[in-house]
Amino acid sequence: MPARPIGALRSRRIQCTSLRPAVRSRADTGQCKPVFCTTTSNLLPDRSYATRIEHTEASPTSDVQKERVVILGSGWGGYTMSRRLSPQSFSPIVISPRSYFVFTPLLTDAASGSLDFSNIVEPVRDPHAKVDFIQAAARSIDLKKKTVLCEATVVKSGVTETPRTSDDDKELNDSHEAKSKHPTQDYRWWEQGEMFEVPYDKLVIAVGAVSRTFGTPGVRDNAMFFKDIGDAKRVKRRVRECFELAVLPTTTPEMREWLLHFAIVGAGPTGTELAASLRDFIYKDMMVLYPALNGIPKISLYDVAPKMLSMFDESLSQYAMETMKREGVDIKTSHHVEGLRWGSPGDPPPYEMDPKRCLTLTTAEEGEVGVGMCVWVTGNAMNKFISQSLDKVADFPTESVKPDSTPAVNDENSSWKFKKVSKTGALLVDGHLRVQLQDHNGQTAVLQDVFALGDNAMPETGSPPATAQATGQEAKWLAQRLNKSDIDRMPSFSFKNLGTMAYIGSERALMQIPHDGKTGDRHRYLPEGLTGRTASLVWNAAYIGMSISWRNRIRIAFRWTLNRLFGRDISRF
Template sequence: MRFSRSLATVSDEAVCAEGSAAISHDWTSRREKVIVLGSGWGGYIFSRRLSNKQYDCTVVSPRSYFVFTPLLTDTAAGKLDFSSIVEPMRDRRSRTDYIQAAAREVDFKRKTVLCEATVVKSGVTESPRVEESERQFEEGPDTGKFRGQQHLRKWEVGQMFEIPYDKLVIAVGCVSETFKTPGVRENAFFFKDIGDSKRVKRRVRETFELAVLPNTDEEMQRNLLHFAIVGGGPTGTELAATLRDFICDDMEQLYPAVKGKAKISLYDIAPTVLSMFDKSLSQYAMETMKKEGIDIKTSHHVESLRWGLPNTPGPHEMDPKGCLTLRTKEEGDVGIGMCVWATGNAMNKFVKYSLDTVDEFPSSSAVIEGAGKDNNRASPEEGKWKVKKAPKIGALLVDGHFRLQLENDKGQTAVLQDVFAIGDNAMPETGAPPATAQATSQEAKWLADRFNKRDFDKVPGFSFHNMGSLAYIGSSNALMQIPHEETPAGSGKRRNPYLPEGLTGRTAWLVWKLAYLSMGMSWRSRSRILFRWIINRLFGSDVSRF
């Protein structure tokens, strides 16, 4: 397929000037060449599990590391160092290759991926804070006069090159969905990557310093120290709880002049938080967090976010020395010092636009459903082909074995035998698992095993195995939901029949600690996490601002 000229940050002339540079990897290897797009849960785990004896694997991602996202909230509160929850893509213990670049288009016919190097590109480690209509890709400057105008900063344009593949795995994940709420993309903080957590960590400490300045009045103090988190899922709930612990245990001790003035509000459009848990567990979470002082604002509709004091006339220009105003349908204007947007997933621009129409049908690798093995070719007369996607969210619709599908305007479907998609950017037609790290990691392991055993035609499609859910709710309390669904379906036998429906309180918190510690990707990260938890008990969390 060809990438739309209107969306490309680099013109055809620029590509020619840079040249489709041949990278220095051994593409003459007899092993099949597997290209993995993305270094998140799907791409990282798949590449590490893939047999290096059978495959020559290369990960292509603008981010040169993997993030253990369940503990990202701890880094924002200074409970963990950022290095404790990341695994570098370049590792002496792994034979997987890595290229720091972003995929720009895929040619299914020629079996190549066009990439742009992102080694010196800004905005790679954090969520874009520019509306989609303003930005060309998901990386680039998001502040100042070059906001959304990467093409005006010549050095932002990376080298362009093509990478051939025998098999391609797409695991680029999602970006934050703002539902086009005015001011959110520009003024809110998101929480998906290390750069996002650094922004939150810095702003929390910044608001306390601003609040204790001699010329800050009490109203502004309360506005600055009001932290709003939008999204009552596991990420938003755990962030609210972790920040509450940090403020009560550390910040208020260091800033006695504003003790008792800090406030955390958790907003969600749903009637409950943690709606994926059983009703009793969700209710327990809300009651516990309210007792700890967190203001739970369910059934609230956020209408806008802007800088400036509440109920004041505009214009309102960005001024981090002051507060923001969050407007909801139910409360009107509310002054806050920071808003973290932790709700909603949207397809990134690569999936949304690059993986769309197909210029040339890949007849050598696509099988048309119902055509049979000897009649799987399609001619231009059979209609225009495009990548098959979910109607509303735009995720890549894959079959039960995560193979990418094409469709034409005549209702035909073709299954690509050499292109796969896993994670939040993909949706199996046989039944979509939840958009969680647990589900993505299972998909990655299952797909890698199919590659290694070469048994796609011998095994049934992927089936998600629910291992339970965990959520931290503050003050050393947590929730754990234990799965009890029937297995196999309709057998009348339940999984874990001798265990309770769930755990709460300190017991669940200990399980939460042990589970995430054991899930660390390496002994190095596990050791760092355990060591920092011990240090925090002795000396408190890191309160530095940089």
């Protein structure tokens, strides 16, 4: 048999772990050993992989010279990166708890019934893409061995929703005892997935972020978040649920008003578009079915800032506020949320979860207010993988460190940690999106085979906005650099602002056109921004064009046409 290069053996290595007792071990030593497989054998050995990677398009038997690029996450960063890597040079593997990519700009349309959820989802597994996939969550990284420890999530509940724990809930952890104290984290023994290690030649960390609650009491357990398909489905179902509860003969007039009060906390683009979409759906479709409730439904948009859409120019922000107020959305800026609990305003404790009744939202300015639903869309926080697992480095990865990054790399006795942003906890990468390590003396070592992008990373050369546009640009830039093998010869990544859009209801939108000097003269004669129906047409065309596949582009355009003819989907399931 011809000899194989060392890189090929490493890329095909399967490591066993102590958490996987069923994996075959050597009888003479009783210890777990690396297992090497050949595709010519009819007797395949036991594997600790969740998928037979050697039998997929990502790594056929003839591709032993390709570098294995492990990508953590299937969002804007991970999905875009996997599709942009050259299949002639790399063998990409996406590892993610969810098996799909979500086109998040249209998540609000799906929640309000304007689109089917399948219209904004792209499967990671695609017969036309030479990309492998493992449905699992990364738990830790061994930089020395160049492996990622993963837990299978195929049968784990809640992977399509925002996690109910994050770094701002310090007292929570993954133990059985902690979960028993929090009903949102029900523990089922069979949900503990199998543990396995995946080797990599290059690693891209794009796991995203979770919603930040700022430690507000009751929010993590009782609010709804809005980052994934599961979150949007919960919002869609709860709106319809509140209407059905409101028309029950046993519902009091006071409870009816509370149930039909929908609160959204966070007046950024996501919160604004969600409020606008819900307003359109309720007033144009739901009120036709519930005429007895006419005049009762209410939508409130809360934010601690003095204005909504703070990233837009003052004139555009003011236009959005005036338009949405005129359309019936109650804009409550400069409001500080202090708590969220189940039960009516003024009820004494204990406050137990009861979806048949309302919740109480407490603000410093208004006190207690009854609401049927509270959607929380304020800021990002790092998930536990970034904040806890990527902390101290057990063994210094000498071979992975960029030779000219620091003279301290030879001191392997130093205490090294992942370099992070002190305020947010995000990975602080260099201008080329490479992950960095830092010792107790403050010296830095740059890893030449580990990269991070998206909401879980921040380039030290300048932080782009936390938007899908910025994450997509980072993924495209990094994939191009790896394809051309010129990352050390090229300037640092630079974000190009292509404009910002937001839907504000009643077929009106905003569009801010960049005039920052970096776009040259091509925008010289364009206005500062567009508003109204003109901006709405641009909004529709842009998001149809940005959708990943032609299949979904056609389905989105067709569904919007059907909505004009027959109205939105009002089913509850």
